Amino acid sequence: MAAGVFLFLAFNLVFLCTSGNQVSKRSFSIDYNNNCFIKDGKTFQYISGSIHYSRVPRAYWRDRLLKMYMTGLNAIQVYVPWNFHESTEGVYNFTGDRDLVHFLDLANQTGLLVILRPGPYICAEWEMGGLPAWLLQKPNIILRSADAEYLQAVTNWFAVLLPKLKPWLYINGGNIITVQVENEYGSYFACDYNYMRHLRTLFRLFLGDQTVLFTVDGNTDKEMTCGSLGGLYATVDFGTDTNVKEAFKRQRRFEPRGPLVNSEFYTGWLDHWGDPHAMVGTEKIIRVLSEMLVLGANVNMYMFEGGTNFGYWNGADHDTRYRSVVTSYDYDAPLSEAGDPTEKLLAIREVIKMFRDVPTGPMPPATPKYAYGFVTLKKVGEVGSLLSIISPMGPVKSQYPLTFEQLKQYYGYVLYRTTLPRDLSEPTPLICPLNGIHDRAYVSVNGVYQGLLERDITLVTNVTGKQGDTLDILVENMGRVNFGSKINDYKGILSNLILGQDVLTDWNIYPLDIDGAIAGGWPHSVNAKLKPPAKKEELLGPTFYMGTFESNGLTWDTFLKLHEWTKGQVWINGINLGRYWPARGPQQTVYVPGPQLSSTQTNNITILELEGAPTHLRALFMDRPLLNITTSRS
Numbered sequence: 025m026a027a028g029v030f031l032f033l034a035f036n037l038v039f040l041c042t043s044g045n046q047v048s049k050r051s052f053s054i055d056y057n058n059n060c061f062i063k064d065g066k067t068f069q070y071i072s073g074s075i076h077y078s079r080v081p082r083a084y085w086r087d088r089l090l091k092m093y094m095t096g097l098n099a100i101q102v103y104v105p106w107n108f109h110e111s112t113e114g115v116y117n118f119t120g121d122r123d124l125v126h127f128l129d130l131a132n133q134t135g136l137l138v139i140l141r142p143g144p145y146i147c148a149e150w151e152m153g154g155l156p157a158w159l160l161q162k163p164n165i166i167l168r169s170a171d172a173e174y175l176q177a178v179t180n181w182f183a184v185l186l187p188k189l190k191p192w193l194y195i196n197g198g199n200i201i202t203v204q205v206e207n208e209y210g211s212y213f214a215c216d217y218n219y220m221r222h223l224r225t226l227f228r229l230f231l232g233d234q235t236v237l238f239t240v241d242g243n244t245d246k247e248m249t250c251g252s253l254g255g256l257y258a259t260v261d262f263g264t265d266t267n268v269k270e271a272f273k274r275q276r277r278f279e280p281r282g283p284l285v286n287s288e289f290y291t292g293w294l295d296h297w298g299d300p301h302a303m304v305g306t307e308k309i310i311r312v313l314s315e316m317l318v319l320g321a322n323v324n325m326y327m328f329e330g331g332t333n334f335g336y337w338n339g340a341d342h343d344t345r346y347r348s349v350v351t352s353y354d355y356d357a358p359l360s361e362a363g364d365p366t367e368k369l370l371a372i373r374e375v376i377k378m379f380r381d382v383p384t385g386p387m388p389p390a391t392p393k394y395a396y397g398f399v400t401l402k403k404v405g406e407v408g409s410l411l412s413i414i415s416p417m418g419p420v421k422s423q424y425p426l427t428f429e430q431l432k433q434y435y436g437y438v439l440y441r442t443t444l445p446r447d448l449s450e451p452t453p454l455i456c457p458l459n460g461i462h463d464r465a466y467v468s469v470n471g472v473y474q475g476l477l478e479r480d481i482t483l484v485t486n487v488t489g490k491q492g493d494t495l496d497i498l499v500e501n502m503g504r505v506n507f508g509s510k511i512n513d514y515k516g517i518l519s520n521l522i523l524g525q526d527v528l529t530d531w532n533i534y535p536l537d538i539d540g541a542i543a544g545g546w547p548h549s550v551n552a553k554l555k556p557p558a559k560k561e562e563l564l565g566p567t568f569y570m571g572t573f574e575s576n577g578l579t580w581d582t583f584l585k586l587h588e589w590t591k592g593q594v595w596i597n598g599i600n601l602g603r604y605w606p607a608r609g610p611q612q613t614v615y616v617p618g619p620q621l622s623s624t625q626t627n628n629i630t631i632l633e634l635e636g637a638p639t640h641l642r643a644l645f646m647d648r649p650l651l652n653i654t655t656s657r658s
């Protein structure tokens with residue numbers, strides 16, 4: 025459609041939606057007569073983009089926000105992950121990369137309004153959809169419902185979070201214009217209106233009754249029915265393959281008056297390990313975006329800056345089977361994982377120019393990237409030989425296996441140790457009935473790797489050894505399910521292990537605090553004489569490796585390529601960058617933000633390789649990402 029027609033239509037729609045009354049103090053509300061938002065007495069249409077502060081290092085927040093502003097966005101949409109701030113019940117953290125108020129302040133300084141999504145559940149391909157795993161210690165808890173234990177925990181959390189946000193409401197002088205209640209609740213089985221009523225009460229109690237509260241649901245009648253509630257403005261989410269008019273007609277069935285809102289217009293999509301890298305074409309995006317803006321709709325692009333699932337924060341899906349989300353949350357978004365403006369961003373900016381003034385001046389450039397080259401590593405030792413360091417509290421003794429939640433270890437790894445009940449001269453099947461390994465188990469006998477079990481995929485592995493040999497089973501939490509009915513995703517060994525005809529008992533169970541050991545300087549602080557592995561077998565199974573490299577005085581972004589390795593976790597300068605799994609893909613590089621490097625000290629790298637390291641113990645730092653190679657290696 026020619027630009028002139030656009031402008032004519034846009035002017036008329038805006039004209040239809042214009043309110044003339046002038047107000048003095050700050051206000052933000054819904055104008056049900058003119059079907060739009062009103063900000064300080066004037067029509068307001070938001071063109072927004074999602075960015076998650078929990079997926080971008082604090083040092084880069086301003087950079088990403090400025091690029092979003094220069095694209096012509098007037099708002100950003102932000103999730104608050106409950107478990108990011110309260111990983112342990114009653115212990116709150118809003119500092120450093122968790123400093124939400126600082127992030128809001130930077131957005132305000134940058135001229136961006138905020139659409140806030142405090143949950144308590146957020147989905148977002150985030151661990152357990154943002155819910156803290158310690159909720160699962162409450163027996164038979166029904167998450168996302170009027171379950172008393174759950175509601176008490178939510179109320180306690182909101183009593184801490186919401187008072188921090190109240191001063192940042194636009195009507196109080198801040199930049200938060202609207203607040204979402206829950207997240208796509210209509211997609212969840214419970215459909216519990218008492219739960220939603222309780223949340224509405226909490227938001228009103230802590231934020232006052234002037235705040236625009238809204239809900240977001242998928243584009244079906246069932247979802248919108250279970251997800252919406254009186255007093256909460258119902259909005260819809262849909263991507264490029266949806267009929268725009270049909271979707272907004274559906275919203276109109278729930279909100280006959282008020283602004284049209286697409287709360288999640290998908291600019292890309294997520295990747296699970298083993299998927300081909302998801303991509304959404306720019307042409308489709310600008311066509312549908314234009315169609316919505318011409319209608320005067322308010323649009324949030326999900327994601328605008330995806331970022332990274334650092335550490336253990338990735339979520340998972342469970343439709344036909346468990347599928348873990350990759351470390352990169354690039355999402356094929358307009359800003360890349362490393363915050364680089366893409367062709368998609370520039371095309372979106374051209375569309376926005378037809379509807380509002382876009383800031384003049386240059387788009388800030390991509391942050392500089394550097395190929396630091398190959399780094400050689402040395403073997404530190406097998407996990408089972410380092411327990412005094414990585415599990416300093418010692419084992420929990422139990423006749424039968426305990427879950428991560430029973431151990432009060434929520435993320436990462438637990439080592440389960442027992443002894444072989446008899447001689448096993450022939451390969452003997454080890455199974456966990458009821459598919460009880462959550463999510464991956466790496467099996468060793470006397471420190472020699474024997475194989476693995478994987479939830480939904482590999483339900484048996486063979487073991488040989490002698491009676492009394494040490495059987496080590498390292499279990500990895502690969503991320504709790506973040507969508508659907510299986511979010512109560514317990515981790516560890518959930519049912520007994522059976523070896524041949526023996527039920528394995530008398531366990532020594534080691535919760536591993538690897539991050540604590542590494543934060544304390546291990547293994548680089550230990551000047552052990554590390555001998556190179558003699559045999560290939562010594563490179564198999566869960567094993568730590570370490571290395572150092574100089575950054576030539578630079579702290580530029582880089583991408584760690586471990587294509588010769590199999591699967592594991594990587595830390596640089598004590599920071600957990602996340603998981604790597606080149607054997608499965610599609611992600612082949614791990615993003616290393618420049619601010620995490622040192623230009624003056626030697627940089628150190630620690631790798632936990634879970635399956636098999638390459639003979640040449642080396643890693644490669646590249647100046648570009650590789651996110652779309654799915655291999656057949658496993």
Ligand SMILES: CCCCNC(=S)N1C[C@H](O)[C@@H](O)[C@@H](O)[C@H]1CO
Nearest residue numbers: 146147148149207208288294341507
């Ligand atoms: C594969 C099932 C994905 C379910 N999630 C969906 S539909 N989404 C809606 C959800 O609100 C958002 O947080 C994100 O999780 C988004 C996908 O990126």
